[in-house]
Amino acid sequence: MKRTAILLMFALLAGCGVETASTAATVGAAKAREAEQARNTQERMQQQIDAASAQAASRLQAAEQATR
Secondary structure: OHHHHHHHHHHHHHHHHHHHHHHHHHHHHHHHHHHHHHHHHHHHHHHHHHHHHHHHHHHHHHHHHHOO
């Protein structure tokens, strides 16, 4: 009887471990997707900043040539 109770407790604890590992894997995958989306957003923003900077430089150059 004692042995059965101990085996039952171990089985329950092992089940909790599997659930915890599964949850951790799911959270890890979600964080990885979140990080990838953040990188993509950062790249898009950098491209927009570069384009705006190039446009401003072009306008400045055009304004300087117009004043000559």
